[in-house]
Amino acid sequence: MFGHVQGRHTQEGGRGERGDPQLLGRPGDPLLIIEALGERPLRFSELRNEVEGISHKMLTQNLRMLERKGLIGRTVYPVVPPRVEYALTEPGQALRVTIDGLCDRTHRYLGHIEAARHRTDTAEAGR
Template sequence: MVTKQYTGSPEEAADLRRADSLGREIFSDVANKWALLIIEALGERTLRFSELRNEVEGVSHKMLTQNLRMLERNGLVERKVHPTVPPRVEYTLTEPGLGLRATVDGMCAWTHRYVRHIEDSRRRFDAPAPAPE
């Protein structure tokens, strides 16, 4: 991962409308399905890698590893390695990660509330057009 070094003001750095903003880069990192699901799964619990993989159904070992590293790099997840044989690695949300979780929880609630509406809209949109008379 290559990160641009941003030298502008904090307001410019956080402006998602600017192509060169750090805010846009952060948004791009965390606004993917795996990152959101990992944040939701961790909640306020500490989980081992295998537990997290079981919680996030369908995620591959590679994608879980990549997303955990990205979340750790951005300071949203803390990784703790216990010096045992074999090593035990645990993941937990940091304070900023917990703050983001509140937003993720809101998105999950929105999804539950509108899933039927979206299913109905997709069905109507995808239906074949009526034949001309």
């Protein structure tokens, strides 16, 4: 699912070492952005550094989509150069609670998930 490795949110682990890299989350996944914004408001460059593997284009598209859906807010400060911060809205915070539940579930069943993956991979290799 998600991870926080050396200050970066990844699809591996959850905050700490939770999750499964292939259940949810891939570079550019909006859920990784929501997870990254859960701690505090971030500027674009900070978000890009936090979400491992995301391109400038993908981050821009996902931020616009999340803002349009009301999950994040965008604050522009009238300074030179302009400063823009992104933060979770109340619905975004509520969604993050759900994401945390998914991370907890994945962590709890990681051994089962890995065993099932191994069985499937072994069976497919034998075909």
